[in-house]
Amino acid sequence: MTPALTLEGVSINFGGIRALEGVSCEVPDGQLRGIIGPNGSGKTTLLNVISRIYPVSGGSIRLFDDDITRWPNHAVARHGVMRTYQRVALVNQLTVLENVMLGLHATRPQSLLDIAFRTSGYRRVERESVDRARETLEFVGIEDLADRKGDELSGGQMRLVEIARAVVSRPRVLLLDEPAAGLSLVRIDEVSELIRRINGELGVTVILVEHVLNLVMSLCERISVLVSGQLLVESGTPSEVQEDPRVREAYLGQARARSRQAGGGEGTAHDEGEAADARA
Template identity: 40%
Template structure:
């Protein structure tokens, strides 16, 4: 009997800054097509963990593998090409660029034309640029952002900026999408719309999604499994119902509501 290789396998991963262990001995597995939550109190190490997965930090211990291929030591742009993309807790758009250009930037990471053809303005450059623009517009139509095509990103309403950041992350054609607190700063209606959007893009693009979020109704409503970090260590994992009733999780949140 063969065992299916998980899309993402994190084996005893950790990182130390000086004498402080920000993340220690964390083991996580994600299978293709799953939507999984990563929760924990502020300072639990969640964003640091995302930074390890995307090459911003190099782990001091353990192994990160995507589809069985080790990612340790790869630069962030190479990890993006391998199939991991992300959003950030604080929106990081190119504010002075148009909505269209923000998405085209992500497509450039997959560009087929060479630097030489770009410098010399060869036909392959122009055909490549046209192809990227067509794909970007198609993407923006899916996210209902086409009306803002030539608007500067900074001028979009907050909820639309979140949509644009997710659209840009998906434009790099990832296998695994990391969402870092996508509902931060949203009102209830925007959060509800976001829940629907996450479910839609997961099915539409056949994605695996790992979601950091403090909005517990959102996490419990969309995630199939949940991992819980506290002080850089994994303290629980399971279904939303199991996590909701786990005494360690309730204690780690110091009385915060987890249901």
């Protein structure tokens, strides 16, 4: 079966920094793939090159049968790749329902004439959009938030709305950038269960970039490990990754470097968390 995503030798430079170097991997259709790696290893950049926000310096990216390496960002979205961001970006002036509807506009652009004259076609599409957005809010379990404004939500609620916006168009591939960042343990469980249902019930291929290693380990069938822009592990099971001494060293090495920079023997709580996660 054709893989959902195929990366071959993907590289990208920022000035003198080589953020990704020769990254090759395949993600089968329907898989829930985790991507882990220390801070600055290139995880977000990888999502940015897949969603075609950044042009690659070398290599190729395929989405099912299409070579999307040079496609514009909106074309990739229209062909079924949706994403969330490390920093949640909702439109505060819009309601939750309207924010979720934005996810449909990304994939079904309407002409300015249709919008300006509110043609019957436009009104029909708009009604369908409202229905789809409501269904998605129900799927995510936040239909009671439909009329709230973006800035009235808690961090955890914002994450759920952002994920709803990314799945309302029923993407083929969903890219999630640290969806558990900054959430309490209870909220992490909610997000985790939602990701599992998006993959299992909707059949969406999911690429989960995440710093909370326990989440990735419990959720993902396969995990890729990025270190300094290169794939240290292309695709391992959670136990293979956990037992790989190179992976532990990459995480522990970063925690040690930071604690040296901080000038003391103790790392920050965050560093300690990473080191503990790597051992977990």
